[in-house]
Amino acid sequence: MSTALLxxxxxxxxxxxxxxxxxxxxIQSSLExxxxxxxVLALGILLSDTIYVVITYFGIRFLADATWFEQGLGYLGGAILVGFGISSLVKKQVDRPNTGGIHVPQHRKRTAFAKGFSINGINPFVLLFWISIASLVSLNEExxxxxxxSYYVGILVTVFSIDLLKAFIAKKLSRFVTPRLMKGLNKLVGLVMIGFGMRMIAWAMGLLGR
Incomplete structure (x- = not known):
């Protein structure tokens, strides 16, 4: 196994x-x-990460200096996360976590994929992470x-595999999850998303003040 892959x-x-x-x-999606x-949601996350890898690797100098891009993404991403958070707070309670079944309807797949892609894709901190990775790669002349x-494949495959492991463990614990706990989890997820969204907006406003 190569050093870059490790x-x-x-x-x-x-x-x-x-x-x-x-x-x-x-975690919430796996339980519910x-x-x-x-x-499928994890696949959406993987695609958005892959797109960021391509963008940052081939355009590192442009993106690193484009404050307007980071700021716009911060405002948009913050607003979307706040929207997801509010939706999670007000969503109707399910009777119990879904057992998963054998088949996921096609419209469900599209919803899950789009949700994973958008939540990960509109997070400016994810962009900044990949910019930092691209910078490290560009400085390694060897x-x-x-x-x-190999380096990028190692990162992407590891993150995707760990995401699947998180979802699998959460699913195995679903039998212990009561409707009351799911209601509390939905509210927690909503509050966390709103918090992250407001943090993004504040971060974007800080860029404006530079």
């Missing part, structure tokens, strides 16, 4: 332990709709194209 796996493990809106959404729904690819 370093990528290590960075992926570090990213996986970070707690943010994606973490809470993934089942592992398959959460797995790495060729194959090493760079």
């Amino acid at each position: 370093e990528g796996i290590s960075m992926g493990l570090l990213l996986s332990v970070m707690v943010g809106p994606v973490f809470f959404t993934l 709709y089942g592992f398959r729904f959460a797995a 790495w060729g194209a194959s090493s760079v690819i």
Whole structure:
């Protein structure tokens, strides 16, 4: 196993332990709709991360200096997260967590994929993370194209695998989850998302004051 791949796996493990809106959404989705729904949501997260990898790797100098881009993403992302948070607070209570079943309807797959893609994609801190990774990669003159690819694959596959593990563990615990606990979890997720959204907006306002 190459050194670049091992370093990528290590960075992926570090990213996986970070707690943010994606973490809470993934756990909630697995408990309420089942592992398959959460797995499709994780695929949406993976795609948004992959797009950021391509953008930052090939456009690191432009994005690193584009304060207007980060600021706009902060306002938009904050507003969307606040919207998701309010929706989670007011959503109707389900009778019990979904057992997942064998099949996820097509419209459910699209909803899960879009939700994972958007929540991860509109987070400016995710963009800043990939900018920092691209900066590290560009400074490593010893790495060729194959090493760079191995490094990024190590990060992306590790993060995706850990996301699936989180969803699987949450699903296994669903039998112990009562409707009252789910109601509390929905409210917690809503408050956390609103908090992250307001933090993004405040961060974007701080950029404006520079």
